[in-house]
Amino acid sequence: MIKTSSTGFRRRFTVAVVAALSLTLQGCGGGDDTVADGKPEIVVWNGYTDAQGKNFTALIDEYNQQHPDVHVTQLVSDTDHVLQKILTSVRGNTPPDIAYMYGSWSTNIAKMPKVVDLTEEVTQSGWDWNDFYPALRDAATVGDKVIGVPALVDNLAIVYNKKLFDEAHVAPPTPEWTWDDFRSASAKLTDSGKGQYGFTMPADTSETVAWHYLPMLWEAGGDVLNPDMTKAAFDSEAGVRSLTTLQQMAVTDKSVYLDTTNTTAVKLMNSGKIGMITTGPWDLATFTDIDYGVQIMPTYGGSDAGHQTVAGPDNWVVFDNGDKRKRAAVDFLKWVAAPEQVRRTSLATGDLPIRKSVGDDPAFVRQLDEKVSGTGVFVENLNNVKKSKPATAQYPEVATALGQAIVSVMLGRAEPGAALKDAAAVANTALDQK
């Protein structure tokens, strides 16, 4: 009697388990291979909104019309959090076919299963791989493996408020400016009574701080890591020189608004409270209330590193959902990244062109600059991208440590040399754990 009851219970329990499991699993599903008639259906995850969203939707529609044998759909979600979502979907065996991912994640992406290796593919005719800007190819390559197709490129330049320069009787920045000129202009633009600052730097705890500092470090002749990426190299004469510039501006002249949350500076810039900001083309559209100009970064006198900037490239990453869908996904990207679509996307969104052949066309640059004033300088500035962020999985830790050193100096809590030395020690510990 007891036995019967317990097996009966067990059986019913199993039924309940299966029922509940099938309920939960149904919620996770959705990775159908193909549609009924055998036509591959591929899904693209992206974070496009506004003009970018409209443009990309139009591209998909057009592609679907021209290619009746595939069906491309999209899922829009914030790119900041897409890596976590991808992680879950890959583990759950239902990744999208294509996802828009930040270039800074490349070394992590390369380690994920299911990511399609495109090394062979991009050498095929029709890709013209070397036409993508070098910084983009770098960000899409990890070791000797191509893990993505370039999707977007940015870089940093100086955006300045013309009215504030006029009021302070300072000549606007020119390509001949050195960082000394920059510093003295920033000091003259500062008016503490009006809550007005000459310059602003992010001062949060993220990698962004280091990212904004990289062009200065490189221009002074320095580097983040040694060539084989085993040791920190920013703890150098060039590192001290460039960080001292920031120290003099922030501590001595008090001409730098330190944006500790990295959210307010852009708003303050647009309210006419900040004279100069280093930012990328993505912010131009938000500066609606001011008359701004754009200029490339100043240089360091005596350094032969010249003008530099840092690029922020993003990629399309392909995931393996079977050969048929994989092929369809790669073909779609090939079309999206072709010169014609690149040109069209740029003009529709104000994004910089990812291909050099497009960016080198003066007629195109003029057209783009008319659309969003100042974008032309950013396109030309792509040629000043001479170095890339080190492609190592430890970069986030290295950049965070470097960022904290920069912030501590700007807050007047440390001297450049000592701060960089401490940060280098932290970075080296991280690199040793590789």
Next chain:
Amino acid sequence: MSRRERLTSRARSLRSTFLPTDTATGWALVGPGVLLIGAFGLLPVLLSLKLSFQKSDMLSDGTPWVGVDNYRKLVDDPLFAHAIKNTVVFTALFVPGTMLVGLLVAVALNRSLRFITLYRTAAYITMAVSTITQGIIFMWLTDRDYGLVNAALNEIGIGSQPFLASPSQALLVITAMTVWGWTGFTVIVYLAALQGVPAELHEAAAIDGAGPITRFRTITVPLLGPANLFLLIYLTINALQLFDEVYQTTRGGPLQATMVIVYYLWDRAFVQFDAGYAAAMAYSLFAVILVITAVQFRLSRRFTHYS
């Protein structure tokens, strides 16, 4: 056996087949719940325990066992020690602060006034404001150059303070913001407790000549014991897990001044992809919370009166 008896017996045997015991019925009813909690609660808890003994970046397939390495690393990690210090300071300020403010507001609201429901609702509104909104409000209020708080300080002749931009003030601002955010909750708990204090005790004491302050001290406060205990434990557990407010405002900065344990854990796991290490951190925190709660229970048993 009569037909009736046969039927009854058949019914009994049928019932014993399908509903053998009350236990089985019970399991069948709670089954789905147990399963869901098991799959989404218990299982992840166990898996992250396992993870804390592995090295994992959550991306690649290999997750080698590293024994207690992650835990050993924690002991030598100066940033973890710093995060613990910040968390302890925050908890020590936040828990008594919230309880005190909540009690004062609750006492003020525990009377019959015109529109009292309106006031009570107003006090609870801080609970309805999402952390994100709260963070944005406080960021603008306390902005170094353009915030209302500094404008007010300037009016009375005090210079502008950097607040969230200052390594020495940021944690205090976050504490103030969190106290504000939790006030509504403590007020509700204290209000309920205050209304459970029998009016006749107060009347009797008043007849015996006890003033309002004496009555509050000798009658109300002791009877708030269970509410105090609940709030102490609940707020402490929440304080040790501070994250949202930091994420929204300072992201652990400036200069790690607001780097608390859970934020550091998140940063390790989801920014630096060091999941094993983060899991070890989570388990250490769990152990600490367990111990603190047990100690609080034990200590307060002595001081808490339930009637």
